[in-house]
Amino acid sequence: MHRSRSRSSRSRPVLRTGVVAAAATCVLAAGMVPANAAVPPPTSDEAIAAVVDGMSLRQLIGQMTWTQVYGNTGDHAGHTYGNPVQSNPARYGVDTPAEVIEEYDLGGVLYFAWSNPVVVNDPAGTAELSNDLQAASVGDEGSGIPLAVTIDQEGGIVARMASPVTVFPGNMALGATYDPMLAYAQGSVLGRELASVGVNVDFAPVVDVNTNPANPVIGVRSMGENPEAVAALGVGQLTGLQDNGVGAAAKHFPGHGDTVNDSHYGLPVVDYDRATLDRHLLPFKAAIEAGVDMVMTAHIIVEAIDDEMPGTLSHDVLTGLLREEMGFDGLITTDALDMAALKQLPGNPLTDGEIAVLAIQAGSDILLMSPDVPATFEAITEAVENDELTRERLEESVTRILEWKVDRGVWTPDPYVDVDAVDAVVGNAEHLAVADEIADRSLTLLRNEDNVLPLSTDDSVFVTGWGATGVPNLTAALAARGADATAHPAAAPTDADIAAAVAAAQGHDAILVMTNVSGLTAADAAAQRAYLAALVATDIPVIHVPVRNPYDVNWAMADAQLATYSYQAPSLNSLADAVLGTVNPSGRLPVNIPGAVAGEVMYPLGYGISYGTAVTPAAPTFTDQPGTANDSFTIPATEGVEYVVGEGDDAEVREAGTYPGEGAVAIAAVPLEGYYLAWDAEALWAHEFDAAGEEPTTPDPDPTTPGPEPTTPGPEPTTPGGDVYYENCDAARAAGAAPVHRGEPGYGTHLDRDRDGVGCEDSSGGGGPTAPGGDGPSRPPRGNLPSTGAEATGLVAGALLLLALGAGTVLAVRRRQTR
Known part of the structure; x- marks a missing residue:
């Protein structure tokens, strides 16, 4: 069922005659609809080709044009974004959203809070809007083809729809969980909720690798700075979205994570070499191999490929690199064409x-948010007439678009959604629980001197710092949990404000300071730093909580430091629980935190502590003899740890001892109450014992160092069965040998062993001094995932496979250690 508000019909030229005629040629013989109805979905490549062939040049341009329309319903006239220039009449020469679609035969629309305010917090109204716009597109005066209805719903700081839809902490918070299964769950929730309101494209996930702490536009929109982790999490998200009927777009190609300019306001240029670029490309490779529907371009100049044109306008980037070298055959969409970067090409x-x-010309299929759609139509038409573009080039893109609309289920006889069913989907208890789990497991404790945390409800806490709503909301969350909390917001404090806060904090048992300098002026950012420093200088324990970029923790050495990566409601609620000890922080840094000295790492990638005693489990040993009679595995005894063998319903705790080995064996180490896994501990092992009668040609010289099976075909191992051997570590990496999952919740760094049985351990995860406070690392950090530059397939598949092995064990029992 669908509801669509009525609107008066208008007399205007019908532009879709050629489309219908071409479709009718292919489908009327099959008893399809007459020419004055919506174009039936083509059922073959030939039928799509006929539709494209019958389109006028204007209709081709229209299918490639995806842009915003202004209004809350199809017949809403007069909506402006506080400025008459931002309106349908000013931009398109017509009054209503439906008329824009009909006038330009649009292929897609985008939803924003400012163009369609209904999307913010009225899901049922959004569904009605989607139905209205689809009715305009497939109606007599539209193109006859359903629309791509799109949105930027990344989660976190970029989310066009707010509560009552499910609010997520954001990508960097997700990155701190290191869990592709949670990423899949987030994508699934987004997909189900967006599909219910008629949205069929989410411009997500962001798979930029944020290697620059000063990046002003990506930051916490990224899942981290480790390409392999970003790849695994990105694949999880996009798969969850697409499994639920919503097309995903990996962005921003070829990587916006190492820029110091925001392409909304300037033209970023990155000058790193091709090897560095390949690290930024790895998540895009993984997304392509996972079948992502779309890739969105970045308005940045990548000198390693094209030192003159930004990626969006570069044939070398979009066609040479993305299409030809990387083999992407899906849809390429520009980022918004109204961003300032494209107006700032030198000279x-x-x-x-x-x-x-x-x-x-560069290779894009979709023109997203052109600031002047009429001028775009005119320029493309002239380019075709002047042989700067060919009709065949436009047909190539439109063919891809129509094939996608058919494959994704956008082009159906009934492109409408059931408005009455929306409320049961958005923000339901199951969906909210996913957001809460991400928030709980993302909290990253970096310092806890003298066990300042957790606080008791008997303690009085002074809550202050950034956030006119965040500080009161956290205070209310603490109070709701029985704490004595006082709110004192101070986003950009003056010297007088600082003095007043120091005075007001006296008599409290603890001070909790929230910080966030993103988007602030340099002076306001300096004021926050001074504010934190003044409070740290008191004799009251200070808990520093960066609620956006975690890099703020290098400002001053507070007694406790706890990163949330988010100021969304789920994160503030989890923060309140963690402060009071009902949630044990278990997140791990998805980025390196630089120190005060250039090149120094204050906290390394993967670092994080928890309440309790850190423990590093001893590794099980696997004895794999010729045949099977003497095969065995040995569970060691480690204080504070129990070992779980098997997966799913077959998982069981095993006491220390030796057990017969047969087939595939997965073992997870799980900390007991009062303990937690050290940040660099490995906690999940997998081994495949030789089948009966098979004898390895090379005995395992070190059965105590297991290596996982490769997850994708690669060079043949030199011994059958058991551990996999390669000629050397470089060969193992080139084959995409899988890392071993640590289980809580980072990844191991041992690739499959080389021929000599030596573990191929990656050591490129960054260095730095011992992290201050808590249980800091006692040796240079190894990193959380291999930083080898190996092909994405094996690395990502290996991470997902090994995580799946522990799905019934590690994830199930993890809740027990944080209760």
Whole structure:
């Protein structure tokens, strides 16, 4: 069922005659609909080709044009974004959203809070809007083809829809869990909720690798700075979205994570070499191999590929690199074409029409948010007439778009959603629980001198710092849990404010300071730093909580430091629980935290502590003899740890001792109450014992160092069965040999062993001094995932496989250690 508000019909030229005629040629013989109805979904490549062939040039351009329309319903006239220039009449020359779609035969629309305010917190109203717009597109005056209805719903700081839909902490918080299964769960929730309101494309996930702490536009929108972790989490998200009927778009190609400029306001240029670029490309490779529907371009110049044109306008980047070298055959969409970067090419300011033509020449299929749609249509038409573009080039893109609409289920006889069913889907208890789990497991404790945390409800806590709503909301959450909490917001404090806060904090048992300098002026950021320093200088224990970028922890050495990566409601609730000890922080840094000295690492990638005693489990040993009679595995005795053998319903705790070995054996180490796994501990092992009668050609010289099976075909191992051997570590990495999952919750760093049985341990995870406070590392950190630059397939598949092995054990029992 669908509801669509009525609107008056208008007399105007019908632009879709050619489309319907072409479709009718292919489908009327099969008893399909007559020419004055919506175009039936093509059922073959030939039928799609016929539709494309029957399109006018204007209709082709329309399918490639995806843009915003202004209004809350299809017939909503007069909506402006506080400015008459931002309206349908000013931008498109017509009054209503439906008329924009009909006038330009749009292929897609985008939802924003400012263009369609209904999307913010009225899911049922959003579903009605989607139905209205689809009715306009498939109606007599539209193209006859359903729309791509799109949105940027990344979760976290970029989310066009707010409560009552499920609110997520954001990508960097997800990155701190190191859990692709949670990433899949987040993507699934997003997909189900978006599909219920008629959205069929989410411009997510962000798979940029945030290697620059000063990045002003990506930051916590990224899942971290380890490419392999970002790849695994990105694949999880996009698969969850697409499994629930919503197309995903990996962005921003070829990587926006190492920029110091925001492409909304300037033109970023990255000058790193090709080897570094390959690290940024790895998550995109993984997304492509996982079948992502779309890739979104970045308005940045990547000198290693094209030192003149930004990626969006570069043939070398979009066609040479993405299409030809990386083999992507899905949809390429530009980022928003109204961003300032594209107007700042040195010595060559481009018109909006020229930008659109260059984007098509570069290889893009979709022109997203052109600031002047009429000028875009005119420029593309002239380019075809002048042989700067060919009709065949446009047909190539439109064919991809229509194939995607059919494959994704967008182009159906009934493109409407059931408005009455929306409320049961969005923000339901199951979905909210996913967001809460991400928030709980993302909290990253970095310092806890003298066990300041957790506090008791008998303690009085002074809650202050950034956030006109965040500070009161956290205070209320603490009070709801029985704590004595006082709110004192101070986002950009003056010297007088600092003095007043120091005075007001006296008499409290602890001070909790929230910080966030993103988007602030340099002076306001300095004021926050001074504020924190003044409170740290008191004799009251200070808990420093960066609620956006975790890099703030290097400002001052507070007694406790706890990163949330988010100021969304789930994160503040989890923070309140962690402060009071009902949630034990278990997150691990998804980025390195730089120190005060250039090149120094204050806290390394993967670092994180918890309440209790850190424990490093001893590794089980696997004895794999010729045949099976003497095969065995030995469970060691480690204080504070129990070992779980098997997976799913077959998982069981085993006492220390030796057991017969047969087939595939997965073993997880799980900390007992009062203990937690050290940040660099390995806690999940997998081994495949030789089948009966098979004898390895090379005996295992060190059966106590197991290596996982490769997860994708690669060079043949030199011994059958058991551990996998390669000629050397480089060969193992080149084959994409899988890392071993640590289980709580990072990844191990041992690749499959080389021929000599030596563990191929990666040591490129960054270095730094012993992290201050808590249980800091006593040796240079090894990193959380191999930083080898190996092909993404084996690395990501290995991470997912090994995590799946522990799905019934590690994830199930993890709840026990944080209760």
